[in-house]
Amino acid sequence: xxxxxxxxxxxxxxIIMLFVSIKTQAQNLENGKKIYxxxxxxxxxxxxxxxxxxxxxxxxASNVIGNDIARLVKIIKNGFNERVELDGLYYSNSMxxxxxxxxxxxxxxxxxxxxxxxxxxxxxxxxxxxxAIKGNQKTxxx
Amino acid sequence: MKKGIYLLLLSxxxxxxxxxxDNAGLTLPTGFKANLFAENIGSARHIAISKNGVVFAKLNxxxxxxxxxxxxxxxxxxxxxxNITGWANYGGTGIYLTGNALYxxxxxxxxxxxxxxxxxVVNPLSPITVVSGLISRRQHESKSITFDKTNNIYVNxxxxxxxxxxxxxxxxxKGMMPCPILDSAGGIWKFDASKENQTYxxxxxxxxxxxxxxxxxxxxxxxxxxxxxxxxxxxxxFFPSLYTDAQNAELPxxxxxxxxxxxxxxxxYVYYDNFQHKKIxxxxxxxxxxxxxxxxxxxxxxxxxxxxxxxxxxxxTGNQFPAKYKNGAFITFHGSWNRAPLPxxxxxxxxxxxxxxxxxGEWEIFANGFAGTVDGAKITSTRNAKARPCGLAQGxxxxxxxxxxxxxxxFKISYQK
Numbered sequence: 243x244x245x246x247x248x249x250x251x252x253x254x255x256x257i258i259m260l261f262v263s264i265k266t267q268a269q270n271l272e273n274g275k276k277i278y279x280x281x282x283x284x285x286x287x288x289x290x291x292x293x294x295x296x297x298x299x300x301x302x303a304s305n306v307i308g309n310d311i312a313r314l315v316k317i318i319k320n321g322f323n324e325r326v327e328l329d330g331l332y333y334s335n336s337m338x339x340x341x342x343x344x345x346x347x348x349x350x351x352x353x354x355x356x357x358x359x360x361x362x363x364x365x366x367x368x369x370x371x372x373x374a375i376k377g378n379q380k381t382x383x384x
Numbered sequence: 385m386k387k388g389i390y391l392l393l394l395s396x397x398x399x400x401x402x403x404x405x406d407n408a409g410l411t412l413p414t415g416f417k418a419n420l421f422a423e424n425i426g427s428a429r430h431i432a433i434s435k436n437g438v439v440f441a442k443l444n445x446x447x448x449x450x451x452x453x454x455x456x457x458x459x460x461x462x463x464x465x466x467n468i469t470g471w472a473n474y475g476g477t478g479i480y481l482t483g484n485a486l487y488x489x490x491x492x493x494x495x496x497x498x499x500x501x502x503x504x505v506v507n508p509l510s511p512i513t514v515v516s517g518l519i520s521r522r523q524h525e526s527k528s529i530t531f532d533k534t535n536n537i538y539v540n541x542x543x544x545x546x547x548x549x550x551x552x553x554x555x556x557x558k559g560m561m562p563c564p565i566l567d568s569a570g571g572i573w574k575f576d577a578s579k580e581n582q583t584y585x586x587x588x589x590x591x592x593x594x595x596x597x598x599x600x601x602x603x604x605x606x607x608x609x610x611x612x613x614x615x616x617x618x619x620x621x622f623f624p625s626l627y628t629d630a631q632n633a634e635l636p637x638x639x640x641x642x643x644x645x646x647x648x649x650x651x652x653y654v655y656y657d658n659f660q661h662k663k664i665x666x667x668x669x670x671x672x673x674x675x676x677x678x679x680x681x682x683x684x685x686x687x688x689x690x691x692x693x694x695x696x697x698x699x700x701t702g703n704q705f706p707a708k709y710k711n712g713a714f715i716t717f718h719g720s721w722n723r724a725p726l727p728x729x730x731x732x733x734x735x736x737x738x739x740x741x742x743x744x745g746e747w748e749i750f751a752n753g754f755a756g757t758v759d760g761a762k763i764t765s766t767r768n769a770k771a772r773p774c775g776l777a778q779g780x781x782x783x784x785x786x787x788x789x790x791x792x793x794x795f796k797i798s799y800q801k
Contacts, residue, residue, distance in 0.1 A: 279725070283724060283725060284618065284621055284721075284722065284724050284725070285721070287721065287724060287764075287765040287766060287767070288724065288725065288764055288765055289764075289765040289767075289768075291765045291766070291767035291768070292767065293721040293766045293767070294766070294767060294772075294790065295444065296721065297721065299767070321553075323522075323552070325522055331445075334522040334523050334524070334525060335522075335523060335553075336522070336523065336552045336553050337553070338553045338554060338555070338621070339551075339554070
């Protein structure tokens with residue numbers, strides 16, 4: 243009897259933890275969407291499509307759904323003003339820096355971008371962003 | 385019976401298919417017709433047409449065969465190009481034909497080619513460099529060109545900045561005083577087209593304070609240059625305490641100027657507000673949305689809704705269209721992006737009536753429907769526009785041609801009495 247009670251408790255706890263984690267994730271994505279709408283949408287557009295020749299697309303862009311999280315964090319933090327090819331095309335506008343975004347906010351907005359529209363990449367954790375910022379600082383110090 | 389039904393269905397579907405392709409999907413004034421002169425030729429920016437009706441299109445990027453100037457001939461004269469060739473390997477926007485000289489621009493230079501009596505290029509691999517070394521720093525890099533009647537070439541050199549902030553596109557960032565960009569960009573430069581290998585020192589700054597001009601043309605009746613400016617972006621993004629999203633969607637106006645030598649259109653210090661009908665000091669230079677700028681700054685001849693991006697200007701000199709169009713200006717609008725989160729606008733060709741060489745101040749939509757939405761639905765993300773009007777040129781029969789730089793359609797618009 244006691245054994246099954248414990249089992250029941252453990253099972254319940256796992257369910258609750260799962261539920262909480264799903265809910266937190268949903269909140270993170272919701273928060274990421276809000277950040278996207280205020281900071282990113284005007285240039286990258288509501289569907290992440292960007293603007294041909296001017297503002298790079300995020301939807302389906304190889305760099306955005308790729309594994310180089312440090313580069314994405316750097317672009318969000320510092321902005322972007324280089325002539326760099328993205329999937330065979332070039333984009334001419336400079337991107338505004340976002341020095342005020344916290345690691346948690348950056349992970350939220352990156353997670354939103356990487357899982358929205360046609361994007362099905364992994365979410366980004368706050369720890370990953372913190373590590374990326376540290377790494378980027380080291381590289382720029384060299 | 386069954387056969388009859390199939391035939392009926394077939395005729396209905398043919399009817400709808402034909403209907404869908406009426407006027408290449410465009411909405412036009414009564415009596416006008418449109419068809420696709422070409423499709424899928426690449427990122428067709430400006431176009432030029434020879435007296436024999438051969439169309440030359442400048443591509444922004446090389447096509448699959450590595451070409452950036454495309455020659456389109458309609459040899460069987462059915463209104464659709466049937467002989468398409470090309471050459472050159474540099475992307476760019478400008479192209480202009482005068483006599484048998486074809487001028488084309490990269491984002492740094494202007495080159496000259498010679499055409500033979502059949503409009504075939506004589507020197508595709510060895511053009512004459514007319515101008516080179518022009519500033520190209522990503523933003524507003526295209527170099528549009530036009531000519532006056534005495535063989536001078538006018539080149540737009542766009543400002544590599546939104547509003548000349550110390551750090552471009554920064555919230556609340558101050559504008560540089562004076563704006564150092566204006567000595568070599570943000571204006572129109574004039575060069576002698578008969579000279580070779582020119583750069584800044586050989587030409588002169590003909591007009592300044594123009595953030596980015598892509599559409600420009602010589603008004604032959606007034607004997608003056610006319611240019612259409614792309615107004616600055618993101619008033620709300622960088623100055624949210626002064627401008628709402630809705631205000632930014634309508635400010636500043638896109639402006640069309642008659643240019644005299646030495647004119648100053650005011651960028652980056654002021655922008656044109658089409659509601660107050662005033663030149664307003666930019667927030668980067670201490671403006672608050674109301675404070676007026678210096679009085680010696682040029683007023684636009686016509687002001688258009690914000691962010692629609694004028695791409696091509698053509699003064700109509702043909703005899704095919706009804707009399708009201710003669711000596712007036714057509715302007716292509718690429719369609720906006722900076723009206724977001726509000727729906728985008730533009731994606732059409734406008735007509736600007738002129739009387740005795742002067743704009744009346746009115747304008748109207750001439751050709752619409754390039755975006756290809758159903759029942760006139762709004763575009764919310766710019767990439768969803770199927771076609772974006774860019775180049776404009778007049779054919780020898782008085783038809784006009786409009787290029788699209790998304791997939792590379794060329795629309796031919798004609799009038800039939």
